[in-house]
Structure formats: structure tokens, C-alpha cells
Amino acid sequence: MNTDDRIWDVVVIGGGGAGLSAALMLSRVRRLVLVIDAGEPRNAPAVRVGAHNILGREGISPLELLHLGREEVVSYSGVVTSGRVAHVERDGEQFIVTTGDGRRAHARRVLVTTGLVDELPDIPGLAERWGHDAIHCVYCHGWEARDTKVGVLGNFYQALLFRQMTDRVALFAHHAKADLTDEQWEQLAALGISVIHGEVTALEIDAEHDKLTGARLDTGIVIPVDTLVVAPRFIARGGFLDALGLTLTEHPAVPGVQVAVDAAGFTGVQGVWAAGNVSDVLAAVPQAAAAGGTAAGAINMDLILEDARRAAAARETLPPTAFSGAMEAEVSRRVLGTRAHGLDSQE
Template sequence: MTDQWEQQDEAVDAVVIGGGAAGLNGALMLARSRRKVLVIDSGSPRNAPAEGVHGLLGREGVPPSELLRIGREEVRRYGGRILDSEVTDAVRSGDGFVVTLGDGRTVGARRLLVATGLRDVLPDIPGLAERWGRDLVHCPYCHGWEVRDRPIGIVATGEGSVHQALLFRQLSDDVVYLANGHEPDEAARTRFEALGVPVVEGRIAAVETADERITGVRLDDGTLVAREVLAVGSRMEARTQGLQSLGLRSVDLPGGMGTSIEADEFGRTGVPGVWAAGNVADAKAQVGAAAAAGALAGAQINAELALEDADRAVALRRSAAASR
């Protein structure tokens, strides 16, 4: 279900761009403060392929779609509105902003909360992307328990893959490191040998599957390395489509891991009136941390608006007194 939005509607206090955990929790805080808030969501959450959300106390294993359904209901309960659409542009207008939707309609807002999340860019290996979120995983805390005790292959993409291998080794005795052109250093090899993690040299030509399941990887020399699960570190890029006009600063993550929007600990960006929360500003945040960041940003936006409202009231009172 989506809320109706007409262009002639009056401007809102805040537009939240992105309706995942961060965006919805930010909207919840604003709505509970009796702010007029509109969430604009394109309906393409990063964790959509996953069967469940893990590591989230009180909601362990809940399907991502169910968590978002519950969150939307909670936002609406306090008067917040949710629109299934996408943002094609957002520009400053006076003291606020004008947000353009995919169908050309516009929405005015005093503040913006960007919670658009990340886009995962996977290695260009035939057959790999199709298994994303199923038997191709990336986070041992998000998916590790579900693939425990199975044959796991670490598809190396850089320095972080060594650490990834050590974490997945806690969950299975059968882990191999698929170097794929990213050779581990001497210290890593020593640890791998002690833990019984073989290093498989050579490039990966393709991922092999049967009956919609991974069966292994085929190396460029024709060798098949049998595996049931693959783990890979994706390049994580902040979703900023349609937001370029705002001038948000993008920063590179360590080790070439991707990009994020620069924001302080409260979610405040370098652009006055614009806040960012969740994975778009913190790539390492899991669902619980993203939601908490959204709540903090929402509270900070409300506090800033409250001060602005008070200052306007003071100015009006003085103006009225002067006109007597």
C-alpha cells in the first residue's frame, strides 16, 4: 500500500529519501514529534534477496519485507506518509528544498534525510551475481549461522578477504581461500595453514550451479573446486542517484571498498538542512545500527526545526509589537 500525494499539498517538515530501516526509524521519530514527514521509497532494498534479517534483537530472522511492512505501519500510525516512488532531483529552494519525483511531481520540504543505502558491486564472474543473498553471502554476522558446517569458498577481492576467511572459519571446518589474483601475504598464509584453510591459486572463470544451487567454481585452467557456499566482499557504493544537485560530499572507504556520503556522528552532512543515516553514510552498519542512526538523525532534525520555529515565533512577536 502507498499513500497518495498531490502536488498542491503543502510542504512538509521533512522528506525522507529511502524507506529502509534508517529512513523509517528517522521518519518514526519525526512523526512522533508531530512533524509532517513524507518517506519516498523506490522499493529496492539492498537486503531484498535475503531470507531473513539476523543479529537484530527482538526481530531475529524476520523476512526483510515483513520488517519494512511493520515499520511502514508504525510510521503511518503517527501520521507519517509513505510514497512508493523515486527521487530524480532535489534542489535548495529558499530556506528549504524541492524534491522532484519520478513522475514529475514535486514536494517541498524544510529538511531532507537521505537514507538511500548502498549498491553492492560484485566481481564480474559469470554466474556469481545470480546467487547473491542465497548461497553467495558476504557477512558472517548476517548469514554465517545459516551456512555453518558447509563447504565455503572465500572469493578474494582484496585485503578484507583474509579477515573474511578467518571469520567464516569459525563457522565451518571446510573453508578454502580462492585467491583469484589476490594473493595473501606471509602472515595470512601462516594463519591459514594453522587453521587448515587451503589457498587455491588461479583465476575464477565461472560459478558452477546445479538445481539452483552452487556446486563450485571453475578456474581458468579448467579445475573445478567443489563448494556449496561462496563468500565475497562486494564494493559498496552509496546510492546518490537524483541527489547530485545537493552537492553532498562523497568519501572513499578504506581499501577500495567503495564510497559513502560524509556525515557526522549525528547524521549531519556538509550541506545545511540535509542529513544522512544508515548504510549510505556508514557502510558497516547492520540493520539495528542503521535504524539507530536513523532515529538519531530524526531527533536531531526535529531539534533543529524546534529551534527554528522558536526563532520565527520571536521574530513575529517583535514584528507585531513594533507595528503597534
């Protein structure tokens, strides 16, 4: 049973850039907001190279950015708690969000911002280099790879993108995901991009200096590289939402699965929005944060309209004095209840 009958306006599942941006915006308009975060940010491996293209916070540690975001949400009486959501179920017009340890939260609306998982090629040592000198995005970490020897364990377009940063680019043809056209071969040659035949089966690491030095082929040949560019498969974290019937869709341009949403982050399932990498696998931190803000605005308007309809209906059915007392009680619940704890326990 619940030890508290609190009903949150919005439960945000996931405390990354999208989730915290949404929670901040909603808290500032006095919504009761709970953020439940499993503490597994996708960009945690990039702590040494930082998060980039964030105006005013360029190069900040991704973990420090999340710490600051949490503090800002809490400063407006939002609640952030640790936990892994196991499932979400509809309860009439509301939702019950349950964590793996059995705690529950009741919500009028749900915003999913759980991000994604990068599925990397099965190459020994690659996972350990991920976010350091094994990367995928030229906008995120291309500057740090400038003027180095770059091996592209990805596709033709990544080879072109990283050619902007260095004139020493090699594309591993076996991993290029598709046959190259004659026109693409000509463009690679014109740009001086080497094409390496053979499958990469291992990485060469300078353990003393903790850096990548080469990619070993199945032939035994080692190709010198300082930076390895990878094309992972992006998989949205959303298995706990199966009961709600959300639609998962393949991304049209890259290997990946994401939650289908409209421009405002609405999933098509009443009361449920999604934002950030869970619904846009290519979104970097600034884009994810912006999507969180867009979804927050849509959710708040949806709640405003519902509150207005309920107020009008209550006014029609209650005597004037009773209506006034009911509205006063509702205002008190929203304003005074914001500092309460986040999740209810089950007995």
C-alpha cells in the same frame, strides 16, 4: 505548478530500516513527515534466509520487516509513498524534492536513506546466487553457512571470519585483493584454511535443488563449495544529490563510496542529513535503523531551534493579537495537515 502548498518538515528519501526508523521517531513528535521509497531494498535477495540480529524479530523476512515498519509510520500520521527521486534542489531555506514522474514535495529538511548498490565480481551466475548461498557478511548469514564448504572470493579477513563457522574454508588467492604477507600465509596454514590458485570464472549449480555446488577455475578445475563469500564494492545511491554538493568519500577499510556525515548524520550541507548504508556501507539493519534514529533526533532539534527563533522574531514584530492568531494557524497546519497526500503533481 503545485496543487498543494504543503511544506513538509522532513522528506525522507528511502524507505529502508534507516528511513522508516527516522520517520517513525519524527512522526511520534508530531513532525510532518513524508517518506519516498523506490521499492528496491538492498536486502531483498535475502528473503529466503531472512534478516538477522534484530532483537525480537530474529530471522524475519526483510520485506515483512519493511511492511511492518511502514504500518507503524502511518499509524502516527506519517506518509509513505512510492517513487524514485530524480533530484533535490534548494529553494531558499527549503528544498524541492522531485520524482522521476514529475511529482514534487517541498521540505524544510531532507534525510537521505537510499542505501547502496553491491557491485559484484563479473562471474556468470553470481548475481543470481546473491543473498542465497553467495554472501559477504558473517554476522548477517554466517550461521546459515555453518559447517558447509565455504569458498572465499574475497579477502584474508573474510577467510578468518568464516573459519569461526566451519573448518572447511578455501581462500581463492586470485581474488584476495592484495598480496598476502608471510605472517598471513602462516596464519592461514595454522587454521587449516586452504589457498586456491587460479581465477574463478564460473559457478556450478545444482538446478534441481537450486543450490551452489562448486566454483570453476580458469584451468577447468572445479572446487566444491556450498557457500561463496564475496567482497563486493559498495556504492552509495546518491547521484540525485549532485546539485546539493554532498561529499562522497571512499571507505577507509573496504572498497566502497559513501556520503560523508558527522556522528549525527549531518552532511555538512545545511538542512541535509544522511543515514544507513548511504553513509555507512558496513551498517547492517540494526546499525542502519539506529543511525536513522540518531539523525531524526538531530533534525528535530534543528527544527525546534529554528521554530523558536522564528517565534521570537514574530513576537517582536507583530501585535499580541496578531501573533496569537499566527501561532494558532501554524499549529492547525501541522496537526490537521498530517493526513494529506504525499506528493504534489506538476502541470
